[in-house]
Amino acid sequence: MIIPQGTVVAVTDGEKLDLYRNAGTGSELTLVAMPDVSVDDEARGSGGRHGSSAANPDESQAAEDGFSAGVAQYLNKQVLEGGIDNLVVISSPRSLGELRKHYHKFLSAKLLLEIPKDLTGHSVEDVQKAVHAA
Incomplete structure (x- = not known):
């Protein structure tokens, strides 16, 4: 898949968010790594997971869901303010499911590709390989 110049690639896993912008042409x-951003990890996750007690997610899972919801809020805001024209999301499968629950319809329209893979902490080359392979 050809990813247009300027496309933002978000790599996240429920605890960390790395952002890149495609500076390539054709x-x-x-x-190219973008500056780190602050994510509201107190955002409300879907809460739809069954944890180890009384049908409530455990604290760790709730924190990851909250972080994923915060990532979606950040990305939604960037799309709505015109900071993102095209988007690729690479996320661990579970976090990707949580992200999808919070996508704004305009973000969904800008979404070129989703890759259900945990690549946070990996090299830029690994991220590029994953995008090329998709």
Whole structure:
């Protein structure tokens, strides 16, 4: 898949968010790290998971869901304010499911690709390989 120049690639796992922008042209994918952003990890997750007690998610899972909801809020805001024209999301499968619950319809329209894979903490080359393979 050809990823347009300027596309934002968000790599997240429920605890960390790495953002990259494609500086490549044509079929060349050249991801450049963007500055770190603050994510509201107190955002409300869906709460729809059954944890170890009384049908409530455990604290760790609730925190990850809250972080994923915060990532979605951040991305939604960037799309609505015109900061993101095209988006690729790479996320651990469970976090990706939580993210999807919070996507704004305009974000969904800008979404080029989702990759259900945990690549946080991996090199830019690993992220680029995953995008090329998708």
